[in-house]
Structure formats: C-alpha cells, structure tokens
Amino acid sequence: MENIARTDLALERKEDVKEETLQGVIVETQNREGKDIEKTTIIIENEEGEKALGKPKGTYITIESESLREFDEDYHRELSEELRETLKTLLGGTKEILVVGLGNRQITPDALGPFVVDNLFITRHLNKEGILNTYYDISAIAPGVMAQTGIETGEIIKGVLKESKAKALIVIDALAARNTERLNKTIQISDAGICPGAGIGNNRVPINKETMGVKVIAIGVPTVIAVPSIVNDSMGKMLEALDRLDAKKVIKKFTEEERYRLACEILEPYLSEMFVTPKNIDEAVKRISYTISEAINQM
Amino acid sequence: MENIARTDLALERKEDVKEETLQGVIVETQNREGKDIEKTTIIIENEEGEKALGKPKGTYITIESESLREFDEDYHRELSEELRETLKTLLGGTKEILVVGLGNRQITPDALGPFVVDNLFITRHLNKEGILNTYYDISAIAPGVMAQTGIETGEIIKGVLKESKAKALIVIDALAARNTERLNKTIQISDAGICPGAGIGNNRVPINKETMGVKVIAIGVPTVIAVPSIVNDSMGKMLEALDRLDAKKVIKKFTEEERYRLACEILEPYLSEMFVTPKNIDEAVKRISYTISEAINQM
C-alpha cells in the first residue's frame, strides 16, 4: 500500500488508518505520572501489520512531550532519562555500540544526527587503551549523505561495522512528519531500522538487522514536513470549505488517496525536492540533539 | 493593497499584475548577448507605482541566470561581473561602504548574508592604517536576527553606521519568492532598501535611506518560498483540475485574492512560521554567496 500522506512516524500511520483495531498491530499508550511525557508503543507483529501501516515489522516507541519545543532544562532531563531507559532495554546488554549520525550537517533540519555525534562522549578507544572502563564501548560516525560522499550511506556503515566489530547500531536521523504539531517534540525509537528515503536524506539501502548483520536501533525526530503533505492537508481543508459553500458533488469525486495523488501530480517536479521547516529550526535541532546525546552519554 | 501572493521580488509582483502597462512603473529587459543572463530593470516612479506593485519607490534590477543553479565556475564570473558593474553604478562613486549580511547563519537558507560577509575582503582598517590603498573602504558586519540579539537589526546597523561613518550600505539578505523556478538563480539589486519581514528574518524596521541616513543598496536572492504561496499555488491548480471535472460554479466563487486569504486562514497559526526550501539548499547558498562576495571584492 502506498502512503496516504507521507510520514516516517508509525504513530501517524496509525492515525491515518481509521479502524480502531488492526490485525497484526498492537498499540499501547502510557502517561508518565506527574510528567509531561506521553509514550506510545506500536508493535507491528506480522505481514498483515506491515501492510496495514506501511512500515516493516518491529517495535516503534514514540515519546512525545509538549515541552521538548521549549527552553526548560530540567524537563529535558526527564525526557532524556526516558529515552536512556528505552535504549538500554532495546540494547539488551549489548556493549559494543556504533552510533551513526545520519544526515547532512550543512542543512539545519537534517543536521540532527551529526549534532548528536558531536556531543557524544566517545569511549571505545579509551576502554581499549585501559584509560576508562565503562560498560558500553561507544564509537560514532557521521558519514554525510550520498550527495556528499557518492557512496550509499548503508555501504559506509557496513564497512565501518566490519572493521570496528561493533555489535549494535544506534542510528539517528531527522524524519518527516505529516502533522506540524509533531515537529521537534516527538522522538521515535524503533528496532525495525531506518527505511529508505526518510527525512531529507536519500538513503536508498535500508539500514536494519538484515542488511547490517547486527541489531539496529533507530532514533528519529521529525524536523520537516514534505511539501505534498502540506498541500494535501490544505487541499483537504479547502474541500471542506467548498463543502460548506454547498459544492458537495465536487468533494465526492475525491477519495483521500486520489487527493494525495493529485497533490503529488500538481507539485511535480521541483516541489518534490523541497521541504517545509519551521523558522526556529536551528534552536530546535540543537536542543533535541543535546537531549539525545545526553541519553546515550548517561547509559 | 495586500500582496496577492507573497514575494520579495519586484519582478514577481509585476507578473502578478495582469496589465501590460502600469502607471508609475517602467520595465526594461535586456539579454546579454551570448550570455545566459537576463537583466530586468523595474523602476517604481511614484505612489501610483508603489500601489500597483506593493513595493516602495526605487529601482529594482533583477539578474537571472539559469546557470546560477549549477556548478560552472566560469559562468559565475560573468554573473559576478554583471553584479559588480550594477553595484558600482548604484554606488555612484561613494567610497565608504558598510556591507551588512542579514540573516541567521545557523539556518541554511537564511545564512546567505553572513556567508557573503565571511568571504569579503575587508579593507577599511587596512586603508586607514596605510597598509592598503584601495578605492573602496569596505567594512562589514553580520549582526544576526532579533531572536539572537534581542535588538532590532535596523538599530544595530544604525549604531554601527554612526560610529564607523560609512557613507553607503550594501545590505544582503535571503528573500522569499513565490515561484520555485526562481529559487537560487535570481539576484535582485535595489536602491529602495529592504522591506520589513523579508525572507525568513523578522526585521520590522525598514532599512532604507530614510531610516539609515545613507544610501542603501539591497542585494537579495530568493532561497525560500512562504508556505501560503505554495498552498495558494496548489489550490489554484486544484481548482483548475476541478474545472476540468466540470465544476465551474465552484471556481467562480473565488477571486485570486479570496483564494490567498483562504490559504492563509487554512494554514494558521503554525504554518505561517514555516518556510519551504530545496534539498540542495546548502550548496546553493554557498555558491551564490561566493558569487556575491566576489562581485564586491572585485569592485
């Protein structure tokens, strides 16, 4: 099934599907008592679930917090701790970790991954040399995107993995959301890897357990919205407005899918190469990258 | 008159107006022989012209080049020369120049101004100390945006002008266009100053001869498109599509202005804080900033 509206968040895929229950999909929501954190776990169990949500099998944990958008140092500590515990659970004791900051550091909303790597406390070489003795061996790389390297990012990671002998990957990337309300306040953690074409980047080889040969934990934060999503949304709203103007027959002519296709068609070709991002994206990306790197540093 | 579709380019304002000739507006187009450069001069002579195009009186020169989007070093030299000659003409012999790179260097499409300043060859202090003896005294500042400084950018510039005693300002800023075809391949030079709210920034005090007390030459390059413009465009295209589906009565209900208002209304409030920019914006901004700084360096 094609995406009805383009999003990298399993949570938004779930919302797109109108049915309450789906075969092969388990959804569980938790609110952290006294904290502004909402945690949703979506498990896609089998092929039926994959089909329903258009994403590969696996666990998708979404941590949302209204405050992530704001400047409040203490709160982010709680969020950072939630993320840290989630990561430790998913790692299940594996010690040798390669953190990969995906994305292009020269484009603000795509720089999340490289910025996280910049703030990491790297321990692998210090443990090896006997200077430190931490539980996790953290190594890291921010390989850049294919336009910068000429090489599929998945290939670079595979090569570094083989030489460094890490046993698990933590992959960080900027994502695309459909809903502007989710930008820069949602963290998705998944063991299903990163799907091709996520966010602004153009990685076409999936980075997951099958292709990499080790456990892959993906951390993603939506920092942009695809232009077709914005247009699709507005078209929906415009059709509603037309509806109120008594033009019901027109609206009947469009299913939601037809509308999205129309949006894509209208926009070709140059707009598909564009993205929508908020004006305060620099602060947002800096702040969230710090929260994520702290979660890994404190593991 | 309100903007029909938001753009900082006088050329696009002119296109919005359907009439061939406008009271108080002179338009002249030149093609440089054997070169891929199109130069359009729009002169807004009086209040009538101001009303017609929604921009203040003055001269707006647009240099367009298909190749500015591409990697071709020699060509940009021609474009750079065209820009240099235009600047020299507008400066009319004034020697003491303060170049101001407007915008936020942390947000890629807004970093054009600061990047130009980074590449300038600064001569004022060297001339003063007798180390150099160039015709122009070039000084420069990249003050940042109000969210970074807490101070209106116009106030900062005024303060620096008074102390440095420069006699003319060259102000460089990223602009918003309406048409994606113009992004990153158009340079607008104007003696009418920079209007408030241009591009991504939020400068609300106009920077022009009246507010600054010296000649102001503005160089702008469209690097983003406002979300309402994108949505307005798509709505137009969708209405055309509906038209083909025989729903003429619906379309009749909207004038172009009503449609733009609807677009704005639909999008409020968060989308008005967003912008649309191409995926290769990092290279584009680096390349164009280099072309502009070369034009000034070679004056």
Added chain:
Amino acid sequence: MENIARTDLALERKEDVKEETLQGVIVETQNREGKDIEKTTIIIENEEGEKALGKPKGTYITIESESLREFDEDYHRELSEELRETLKTLLGGTKEILVVGLGNRQITPDALGPFVVDNLFITRHLNKEGILNTYYDISAIAPGVMAQTGIETGEIIKGVLKESKAKALIVIDALAARNTERLNKTIQISDAGICPGAGIGNNRVPINKETMGVKVIAIGVPTVIAVPSIVNDSMGKMLEALDRLDAKKVIKKFTEEERYRLACEILEPYLSEMFVTPKNIDEAVKRISYTISEAINQM
C-alpha cells in the same frame, strides 16, 4: 612597566611579582567547602597597584576548578552557580544587559565569546513585546574581530549600546595565559574592562566604563598561550639546566626581563603572530562556553 611574561590574568601577574604584599593591591583567596572551586579576588586600588600588576584599577575575580577541564556535568553546575552569583553582585541590580561575545568564531580558541552568545536565552525583545517578564533584559551581539569587520570592535559596541540603550555590558573573551596549567580551567571576572590586545584578537580600543559610558563586566577564559611565553619559560628551564652543568656565569647575565626581551627578539617577526593551544581545544571551548552561558541564562 612592561609585562614580564605576557598574560591577561591578574592572578598570574600577581604571581610574577615576587613580593608577598604590594602597595595598592588586595588579595583574598576562598575555597568553597566540599567543592573543587578556588576563588581569588584581587583588588587593584590605585595607581600604585596598577603599576605593580600592569593592569587597570578594579576587581579581578578568578574562579579556578580542576574539573572544568573534564567532562562532569554536575560539577559545572556548581561552577556556573558561582559565576552567576558573582555576575549578579557585580551588576548590582542593573537590568538592561548587552552581552558581547568577542573573538573570531572561525578560529577555535578565539570562538569562546561567539559560542556563549549562541547559547544565550535572549529576552530583551520578548520582555519589550510583553511575551516574557524576566528581571534582566538580555540582548547580545558577536561582532567579530577587526580583520572581519574593518571596524574597531569598541566602535561597534558603542554604536549598538547607544541604539539599544543597555545599561551594562557583559563582555566575554578568550584570554592568553602564561602557564599551561591554567588553560581552560580558569574564569576571570572583572569590572575593569578588557585591555587591548587580549587573547588572539586585536582590539586596540579598551572596552571599559570610560570608553563605553556604562558598567563593563569582563568574563575571560585563557585558551591560548603566547609563543613568547612558551619560549621564555623554556629558556628559563634551559638556563636552569645549564646551571646544573656548571655554567653559572652565563645565567648571571640575564635578569628575567632581559630574558623575555631576548625571547621576543629571537621570535620576531612571524612568531609574534602565532599562538599555542591544546589539541582538545574544540571540546574545551564548547564546554566552557556552555558553563558561562548557563550562568547568564540562570541569572
């Protein structure tokens, strides 16, 4: 009196002078109980004190902490709090603050000031617009160095001050120390302004109460050592080595001042344009800039 060995730290000037007590100089040392913080206050009371230490009248507070060099988040909070309280005392209730990040952001050890400004929470415009209501109105600018602007940094600040009507300046700069042991672990706060030629920059107009017309609080961190200091030190050590080899007559030929002059002479001309900095300077500058901006953000 000329500097015996070049340093911007009053504490090191004091150490150079062999006498225990100096006319016009008061020295007080405090150790924060249970904390790894040593705070030294040097007050230069009058011209005699100025002569003795080669620095202008005023209070120089040095906060030193072994841990500032290391990665230990909680500790820096204590240091940051110490700095915050010191700043509040020196500000004495003044609310309208312009923070100036001196230095060149493109040169790692000189980027301290600009990095602090990058991390500040700017409130002046938000208070003015009624969005916030904080005690301090924080505005900020990172003007760059004269090679980048062509304008004396003091002139830029004066201009911005006049327009923004701030009532106090907090000026942040990278300093030069004489002793490598002090690099990146010492913060000097002073109400005596910034002296010309400090650190890597070349500001020749002093930035102090007299030149700026408002209270000036300078925060400095030594991130580099001047080459003559290094050479002078090594020459001293070599002469000691020669001494042990029974060449006493040679050493007798040099006073400390003669030795420093010899060092300068030997090094001319290109080495005077050089500086010495540690290999991990990037992390050090990032970490300390964060500690300083937190102190200001939490005021």
Added chain:
Amino acid sequence: MENIARTDLALERKEDVKEETLQGVIVETQNREGKDIEKTTIIIENEEGEKALGKPKGTYITIESESLREFDEDYHRELSEELRETLKTLLGGTKEILVVGLGNRQITPDALGPFVVDNLFITRHLNKEGILNTYYDISAIAPGVMAQTGIETGEIIKGVLKESKAKALIVIDALAARNTERLNKTIQISDAGICPGAGIGNNRVPINKETMGVKVIAIGVPTVIAVPSIVNDSMGKMLEALDRLDAKKVIKKFTEEERYRLACEILEPYLSEMFVTPKNIDEAVKRISYTISEAINQM
C-alpha cells in the same frame, strides 16, 4: 634515526641533514618559468634513504608558492593546475577515487581535510546512475579523528574502501612543519602514504598501499608547528646569543640532538599536547582547501 626536529615535510628533513648528497635519496628542483612556483621532488629509493630522512620509501613532491599565503585568485589557479597535473600523473589513469579528508573539522588548523571534502564535486553516484559520465569516479569521506569516533581512522577508511570498491585513495591532511616560513604556503604530495601522528591528529595506523591495499596519494599542507620545534629553534638561537656573549664552553656541551631532547624533556607533559598556529589560520585554511578541491574537481 629519531627526528632531529619534528616535521612532516620530506623537504625539511632533507634540510636537516647537512650533507649535500645522500645514499638512496634523489632531489630535483624546478622553477616554473614566469610563475611563483617552486617544485621540489624528493625520491627516497631504498632503506638507506629511509634511514637518512626518517620517512618511508616513495616520492615526495613539494609545491611552494609565496603567494599561497595571500589573497590573489588568479595565481591560485596556476598552483591548482600544477597540483592537478601532479595528481593525474600519480594516479596513472586509475578512475575510482576515494578522497579522504583527515582531521577534526572543529579545530581550525586541523580542518583542512574536511574543508576540501566540503568543496568537492562528487561524481561516483551520478556516474553510476548515468546522470553524469566523467572520467574519474570521485567519492569522499571526512571520517573525523579517533577522539570523535573511537575508531582508528585507518580502520574506517579500510571499511569504506572495501564496500565502495575504490581503486585509489587521495588522503588530505594538515601537517606539522618545523619552519614557520613554510606554514600555509607549501603543498606536499606523496605516494608514500601518511605516517602516523602527522599534524594535530593521532592516527596511529599508517595509511599507505600496504595497509589499504590500493594506491595512496597523500596531500598535506603544514598548518601548525609542534611546540618542541619552536622551543628547539629558540634554544638554538639563544645558544647563539650566549655564544656571542662569550660562553663557548656551554654551547659545546650540546649536539643538535641533545638540544631537541632537552626541549622535549623541558616541555613534558602538557606542552606535547599543544600546537602553534598563526592568527590568520581561518582564512589560510579556507583558501588552501579551496585550491586543493579545485585541483581535484578539474582533474
């Protein structure tokens, strides 16, 4: 033999050795007619030559130009062309090239390699997709230093090489020189690979044909001087000064090697972790990185 004074330039090693002719070392100097370019080729033929110069077998080409330090666009074109031709000769027709920008982009004098990669025109993926059809397939990576990644840089490169199947490496790094006169105006090109511990970085695994399995061409520019070199130089000059003061017996006590050891001893431990760099290093690194990337882009 141990290095008498630490330098990464074969040319400076040659100068250290007082003899005119050396077994196993061929030296040839060319001046480009009418151009300010001096090209020196040093060939280390065998183990005797390796011993004499303390560098591995291979060809070391040094291109020096007084003007590289200055702002003169046209000249750098000549230098860039000289470099381009040298690279093409050394590549000998190999088409699949991986360019590696060594160094830490956060430390100005060490950012040369990453900056070159930033400006490269990457073609491998475009050729593969049939969008372009250039002779060379250029891919590139700027892996960072071990403190940032936790992994030996040589291991990262090996991994990427295996996956990307490039047939030759061009490795770019900042070097250490002994003589300040050579900083930022000398380019060394070599087919002998990069020796461990070069420049500011701490790569301990050599990157050469033996370890990488493909041809390795190293491009290096001295941007720093090791502190022991500076101190050694000054000690030499001071001993000369003492000499003039009639203390001949003292000087006799030191061979050049003893003096360097004394310099190292005096400086331990913290100064060995420091480097000396000029104040204008930001411009210098930007300018030279542009010259190098142009040479590769125009191949």
